[in-house]
Amino acid sequence: MAKVYQDLRSFLSTLEENGQLVRIKDEVNPEPDIAAAGRAAANIENAPAVFFEKVKGYPYSVVTNVHGSWANHALMLGMPKTATTKEQFHEINRRWDKFPVKPEILNREDAPCKENTIDNPEEINLFEILPLYRINEQDSGFFLSKASIITADPNEPDNFDKLNVGTYRIQVKGKNRVGIQALAFHDIAIQLEAAERKNKRVPICITVGNSPLVTYMASTPVMYTQNEYEFVGALQDGVPTQIVKSDLYDNLYVPAGSEVVLEGYIEPRVREVEGPFGEFPGSYSGSRRQCVITITRVTHRTNPIFENLYLGIPWTEIDYLMALNTSVPLYQQIKRDFPEVQAVNAMYTHGIGCIISTKVRFGGFGKEVAFRLLSTPHGGSYSKIIIIVDEFVDPFNLPQVMWALTTRVRPDKDVVVIPNCPGMPLDPSSYPAGMHSKLIIDATTPKDPEPNPREVELLEPPVGYEKYEILIRELLAKM
Incomplete structure (x- = not known):
């Protein structure tokens, strides 16, 4: 059974035990020190989480880069920190099939997130509760970049399958007011539209500092009717995640181990300027209402830990967080219709770039697989550059992918551009924002009836190479 974490603190302890967390004991300035450390950590191989014990002007501590390396990512899953990206992909895929695992609902008195309560709205001051700072210099203010947000479907408020746990950027606008970016293709936008048709508020909970797999699933593109908490239990290898009922709303449930829970409502039919913000494509997003x-x-919790992540030119923590949790659900959705698909690598900029390996059943099959990706809820809006390779090409091995591109692609027949499609508006190359072209590159070996004028016979590795690979690895381990 994999090691399971019901809160952020237990995971931080594991990271520290495994040499994957460093503590900054000296007092630091909120700006630019915390963001600078996030950028610096991202530049280090197998980067650790960075824990700031003292932040000038605030009573509480800050941690960043919690998900910011494959070593940390592996420990989140209870795997050895040396587990490869491909091994982690297949392990997540194995656990994915355990969905759904119903969460464990705790009583209020047993939930750590309820240790302290501020129930008078006039006494709420986010600038005192949270050690706030700008992540990038030209951000329009303080943002919560790693919160998990809980909302329900207004038309079916008690439908647990439609309880949404998502990650959306939150801009602090006042002592008790924040902005949220809800893009049209996000699940929360479906709920918002349904409520605003009736001019009704949307009840909402914003949770900060969660267990690593709650954060992971909040940023995972699952289907609208699939409950994220039930996926957390699946990825915990069948161990239910612990949740507790919101204080204000009987139909909303929050992670029981959250460091901070903010409860309130989205004001109907009200819009204010939000942004700019340094976003995951590595550029500023601009401002929108x-x-x-x-x-x-x-x-x-008592002495809450404020968790935030740094966003910069990849790779930074957000790229590790969104890598396999984008790849696996896309793989699951495509493989359901195309069992020939072997793996999906959507690790690049939240799936804007996507590499799929597949067996080829007939001529043009690679393009058909690409069209299926573009018909998924996430791929339709996000994926822009799709590369299809044969089953013997590892999509997580970029040298192999480049080999396929350079030896399998005829630009006149294997490269397709589809104009005027949905696009990710935060992608700075989309114009107008939210519209884009799609590029499909079919780097598979042609199959009848597709024209293939030359026979291609692949080179086989020499007999006995496996034992030498084991021997060489053992010798390296002894050095």
């Missing part, structure tokens, strides 16, 4: 949330209740 976005929804506004009023916070009316706060609960938090």
Whole structure:
């Protein structure tokens, strides 16, 4: 059974035990020190989480880069920190099939996130509760970049399958007011539209500092009717995640181990300028009119730890966080219709770039697989550059992918551009924002009836190479 974490603190302890967390004991300035450390950590191989014990002007500590390396990612899954990216992909895929695993609902008195309560809206001051700082210099203010947000479907408020746990950027606008970016293809936008048709508020909980797999699933593109908490239990290898009922709303449930829980509502039909913000493509997003949330209740753990992540030119923590949790659900959705598909690598900029390996059943099959990707809820809006390779090409091995591109692609027949498609508006090359072309590169070996004028026989590795690979690895380990 894999090691399971029901809160952030237990995971930080494991990271520290495994040499994957460093503590900054000296007092630091919120800006630019915390973001600078996040960028610096991202530049280090097998980067650790960085824990700031003292932040000037605030009573509480800050941690960043918690998911910011494959070593940390492996420990999140209870795997050895040396587990490869491909091994982690297949392990997540194995556990994925355990969905759904119903969460364990705790009583309020047993939930750590309820240790302290601020129930008077006039006493709520986010600038005192959270050690806030700008992540990038030209951000328009303080952002929560790693919160998990819980909302329900207004038309079916008690439908647990439609309880949404998502990650959306949150801009602090006042002592008890924040902005949220809800893009049209996000699940929360479906709920927002349904509520605003009736001019109704959207009840909402914003949770900060969660167990690593809650954070992971909150940023995972699953289907609208699939509950994220039930996926957390699956990825915990069948161990239910612990949740507790919101104080304000009987139909909303928050992670029981959260460091901070903000409860309130989205104001209907109200929009204010939000942004700019340094976003995951490595550039500023610009400003848009976005929804506004009023916070009316706060609960938090004693001495809460504020967790945030740094976003910069890849790779940074957000790229590790969104890598396999984008790849696996896309793989699951495509393989359901095309069992020939072997693996999906959507690790690049949240799936804007995607590499799929597949067996080829007939001529043009690679393009058909690409079209299936573009018909998924996430791939349709995000994926822009799709590369299809044969089953013997490892999509996580970029030298192999480049080999396929350079030896299998005829640009006149294997490269397709589809104009005027949905695009990710935060992608700075989309124009107008939210519209893009799609590029498909079919780097598979042609199959009848596709024209293939030359026979291609692959080279086989020499007999006995496996034993020498084992021997060489053993010798390296002894050095």
